[in-house]
Amino acid sequence: MHILVIGAAGMVGRKFVERLATDGRLGAKPIARMTLHDVVAPAAPAGAPFAVETVASDFSLPGEAEKLVAGRPDLIVHLAAIVSGEAEADFDKGYRINLDGTRHLFDAIRRIGDGYRPRVIFTSSIAVFGAPFHDAIDDEFFLTPLTSYGTQKAIGELLLADYTRRGFFDGIGIRLPTICVRPGKPNKAASGFFSGIIREPLAGQEAVLPVPDTVRHWHASPRAAVGFLLHAATMDTAAIGPRRNLTMPGVSVTVAEQIEALRKVAGDKVVALIRREPDPVIAGMVAGWPRNFDPQRALALGFKADDSFEAIIRAHIEDELGGRIPA
Amino acid sequence: MHILVIGAAGMVGRKFVERLATDGRLGAKPIARMTLHDVVAPAAPAGAPFAVETVASDFSLPGEAEKLVAGRPDLIVHLAAIVSGEAEADFDKGYRINLDGTRHLFDAIRRIGDGYRPRVIFTSSIAVFGAPFHDAIDDEFFLTPLTSYGTQKAIGELLLADYTRRGFFDGIGIRLPTICVRPGKPNKAASGFFSGIIREPLAGQEAVLPVPDTVRHWHASPRAAVGFLLHAATMDTAAIGPRRNLTMPGVSVTVAEQIEALRKVAGDKVVALIRREPDPVIAGMVAGWPRNFDPQRALALGFKADDSFEAIIRAHIEDELGGRIPA
Numbered sequence: 001m002h003i004l005v006i007g008a009a010g011m012v013g014r015k016f017v018e019r020l021a022t023d024g025r026l027g028a029k030p031i032a033r034m035t036l037h038d039v040v041a042p043a044a045p046a047g048a049p050f051a052v053e054t055v056a057s058d059f060s061l062p063g064e065a066e067k068l069v070a071g072r073p074d075l076i077v078h079l080a081a082i083v084s085g086e087a088e089a090d091f092d093k094g095y096r097i098n099l100d101g102t103r104h105l106f107d108a109i110r111r112i113g114d115g116y117r118p119r120v121i122f123t124s125s126i127a128v129f130g131a132p133f134h135d136a137i138d139d140e141f142f143l144t145p146l147t148s149y150g151t152q153k154a155i156g157e158l159l160l161a162d163y164t165r166r167g168f169f170d171g172i173g174i175r176l177p178t179i180c181v182r183p184g185k186p187n188k189a190a191s192g193f194f195s196g197i198i199r200e201p202l203a204g205q206e207a208v209l210p211v212p213d214t215v216r217h218w219h220a221s222p223r224a225a226v227g228f229l230l231h232a233a234t235m236d237t238a239a240i241g242p243r244r245n246l247t248m249p250g251v252s253v254t255v256a257e258q259i260e261a262l263r264k265v266a267g268d269k270v271v272a273l274i275r276r277e278p279d280p281v282i283a284g285m286v287a288g289w290p291r292n293f294d295p296q297r298a299l300a301l302g303f304k305a306d307d308s309f310e311a312i313i314r315a316h317i318e319d320e321l322g323g324r325i326p327a
Numbered sequence: 328m329h330i331l332v333i334g335a336a337g338m339v340g341r342k343f344v345e346r347l348a349t350d351g352r353l354g355a356k357p358i359a360r361m362t363l364h365d366v367v368a369p370a371a372p373a374g375a376p377f378a379v380e381t382v383a384s385d386f387s388l389p390g391e392a393e394k395l396v397a398g399r400p401d402l403i404v405h406l407a408a409i410v411s412g413e414a415e416a417d418f419d420k421g422y423r424i425n426l427d428g429t430r431h432l433f434d435a436i437r438r439i440g441d442g443y444r445p446r447v448i449f450t451s452s453i454a455v456f457g458a459p460f461h462d463a464i465d466d467e468f469f470l471t472p473l474t475s476y477g478t479q480k481a482i483g484e485l486l487l488a489d490y491t492r493r494g495f496f497d498g499i500g501i502r503l504p505t506i507c508v509r510p511g512k513p514n515k516a517a518s519g520f521f522s523g524i525i526r527e528p529l530a531g532q533e534a535v536l537p538v539p540d541t542v543r544h545w546h547a548s549p550r551a552a553v554g555f556l557l558h559a560a561t562m563d564t565a566a567i568g569p570r571r572n573l574t575m576p577g578v579s580v581t582v583a584e585q586i587e588a589l590r591k592v593a594g595d596k597v598v599a600l601i602r603r604e605p606d607p608v609i610a611g612m613v614a615g616w617p618r619n620f621d622p623q624r625a626l627a628l629g630f631k632a633d634d635s636f637e638a639i640i641r642a643h644i645e646d647e648l649g650g651r652i653p654a
Contacts, residue, residue: 091493130569142469143485144570151489155482158470162478166418242457243471 001026002033004068006059006105007079009038011182012123015222016077016229021045021052026075027234037068038080060101065108072112075233076169077121078105084127085189087149098152106159110168120160121232122173124245126218128154131288138294139247146288157245164244172232172240174303177220177250181316190285194219197255198262198313201273204326210279213256216291220250221315224306231303239301249305251312252292261310265317266325328353329360331395333386333432334406336365338509339450342549343404343556348372348379353402354561364395365407387428392435399439402560403496404448405432411454412516414476425479433486437495447487448559449500451572453545455481458615465621466574473615484572491571499559499567501630504547504577508643517612521546524582525589525640528600531653537606540583543618547577548642551633558630566628576632578639579619588637592644593652 003026007013017036025031033051036042041056057064059080069076080101081087087094102122109118129137130146143154157173164171182195193210194217200207220228228248240246253261263271295303306312317323330353334340344363352358360378363369368383384391386407396403407428408414414421429449436445456464457473470481484500491498509522520537521544527534547555555575567573580588590598622630633639644650 140469142467145485145489146492146569148489148493151485154485158472158478158481158485162472162475165473166475242473 001029001031001074002035002071003031003075003077004035004037004071004073005042005077005079006037006068007081008036008042008054009040010079011184012176012179012222012225012229013038013042013077013079016226017042018045019226019230021048021050024049026230035068035071035073060096060104062104065101065104066111069105069108069112072116073118075119075121076105076109077123077229077233078102079123081123081153082149083189084147084149087152088147091148094148094152098149099155102152102156103159106163106168110163117167118169119233119237120164120169120171121229122156122160122171124153124157124173124175125150126175126177126247126290126293128157128175129290133290136252136292136294137247137290139297161242161244165242170237171244172235172237173245174228174232174298175245175247176225176228177218177248179222179225180219180312181221181320183222183316183320190282191289193282194255194258197258197274198316201262201270202266202313202317202321202325204273206273206275208277209255209274210277210282211255211286212278212283213259214254215283215286216252216254217286218250218252218290218293219306219309219312220248221306221312223315223319224250224304228303235302243297246298246301246303247293247295249295249298249303250293251306251309253309258309261308261313264310265313270325328356328358328401329362329398330358330402330404331362331364331398331400332369332404332406333364333395334408335363335369335381336367337406338511339503339506339549339552339556340365340369340404340406342553344369345372346553346557348375351376353557362395362398362400385424387423387431389431392428392431393438396432396435396439399443400445402446402448403432403436404450404556404560405429406450408450408480409476410516411474411476414479415474418475421475421479425476426482429479429483430486433490433495437490444494445496446560446564447496447498448556449483449487449498451480451484451500451502452477453502453504453574453617453620455484455502456617460617463579463619463621464574464617466624488569488571492569497564498571499562499564500572501555501559501625502572502574503552503555504545504575506549506552507546507639508548508647510549510643510647517609518616520609521582521585524585524601525643528589528597529593529640529644529648529652531600533600533602535604536582536601537604537609538582538613539605539610540586541581542610542613543579543581544613545577545579545617545620546633546636546639547575548633548639550642550646551577551631555630562629570624573625573628573630574620574622576622576625576630577620578633578636580636585636588635588640591637592640597652
């Protein structure tokens with residue numbers, strides 16, 4: 001089969017592609033070819049047992065999405081997005097990439113026609129929800145984005161469902177939890193501390209915690225995110241019905257519970273590297289974010305969360321630190 | 328003040344404009360000027376005590392929305408839409424008018440900038456909801472459109488909320504119930520019988536009822552719809568908060584209750600003009616439509632439904648039949 005990944009240079013995209021390169025197959029089907037796309041050329045995975053083509057372009061520009069789908073990939077994984085902060089700072093750019101880009105892609109698939117009907121996975125976000133909401137948001141709660149990014153993701157979900165209903169493709173939208181522990185350098189994202197307070201201490205470095213211990217949030221490991229994509233790519237979509245967008249399962253923990261899990265895995269000395277430095281601006285933003293979900297539909301359809309926050313930390317140590325905590 | 332009505336040639340648009348022409352003012356403010364737009368030139372209301380300009384154009388084409396808002400209207404009422412059946416039959420046209428047209432309009436307002444921030448009323452629809460749903464859909468139920476029209480309206484709602492949040496205009500979206508009794512000739516809409524079984528018998532003509540008496544639906548008179556628009560145009564929008572789209576209140580009745588109301592108002596002879604002719608296709612479509620709502624937010628914000636289905640029939644007789652049932 002032929003797989004197209006749009007946004008393949010991002011963290012989740014890279015891990016998904018590496019996993020496929022290791023497996024050589026998707027479910028029971030051997031992979032013959034992958035096309036990896038991003039605004040900068042993605043790296044081809046080392047040692048992939050199939051042909052890999054890398055493409056760098058702005059897929060929101062006229063004609064670019066058509067080129068990407070012209071080879072009729074069997075599976076299209078759409079991970080590309082202008083992230084929350086940038087979509088808020090640059091209104092036009094956010095709408096151009098996140099709304100127009102997504103719609104151009106969907107239309108390019110539709111225009112091929114001729115019986116072409118690929119599986120399309122759209123990665124949405126819990127940013128489609130904005131406060132106030134219930135303590136555990138259920139699968140029928142309405143979309144109340146409080147950012148342009150969340151608005152654009154919610155619109156992508158609606159388009160995905162309608163284009164699927166019309167038979168243009170076989171779409172599934174998955175709302176990812178906050179990915180934790182995100183590997184790599186600290187970034188400026190307001191949510192960055194959720195990963196930072198685990199990642200930096202495990203690397204022997206100090207991390208700043210800007211919010212109270214009582215803050216609760218919704219997490220999934222990069223490994224779980226790859227699992228969501230693999231399941232979305234291979235599952236029987238007939239079971240989903242017309243409501244094609246699903247909140248992925250996650251682990252809901254408070255910051256205090258994150259810290260206690262870290263203590264259990266890595267000890268007091270590592271935990272002591274977390275420095276509390278309250279930041280009212282970040283605390284204010286985080287107060288409007290979802291804390292917990294009741295994702296019964298995704299669970300019933302076979303999507304699997306991490307077992308616990310401790311398991312999330314252990315997955316990080318295995319996947320990013322070679323299984324060892326640096327002394 | 329200057330009012331722009333887009334979609335002014337439609338039934339609700341005409342009644343709204345006629346009401347403003349009679350009043351000469353909107354709330355406390357005298358109307359200086361109205362611009363009436365539609366794809367065909369709308370009729371100017373007779374005897375309006377203000378200047379009326381009529382414009383015919385396709386507002387989804389580049390530059391057209393800019394022309395409409397260049398005069399900086401204080402209030403913009405956006406009623407234009409490709410209706411459900413046509414948006415389903417002509418995919419490109421539905422998206423071009425209902426999504427692109429709406430977005431072009433919103434962007435044209437945004438691009439004026441310079442402190443311009445008009446009140447914008449967007450008429451949405453209960454078609455943003457699709458089965459299965461609760462018996463009475465509450466204000467937090469998620470949007471589950473099962474038509475391209477409903478999808479386009481849901482996207483318009485999301486854009487309205489985001490553009491309002493960003494301060495580009497002061498938007499309010501109102502989800503209209505099915506308008507009943509719709510005046511004029513019978514049309515091909517699958518929902519047409521809800522009006523037809525009242526309108527035709529009152530005019531001494533036979534009407535066909537294609538669904539069982541037990542079918543329940545959500546209704547508002549044209550008079551109530553005009554009331555919603557007037558309230559949305561004059562209310563204090565600060566009370567709404569960031570969730571700018573509201574399900575309007577209506578009257579939930581079964582077809583049997585519609586018929587008994589007609590009997591009470593007009594007698595057995597009129598009711599005898601309703602002929603039952605089951606149509607499984609129409610019955611199947613109607614089975615997926617909302618039956619009842621619990622529109623607490625709109626009620627708390629001062630929107631008023633008709634008192635009863637009997638009141639809806641009496642409003643039709645007063646407004647369309649000169650207060651008399653033809654013998």
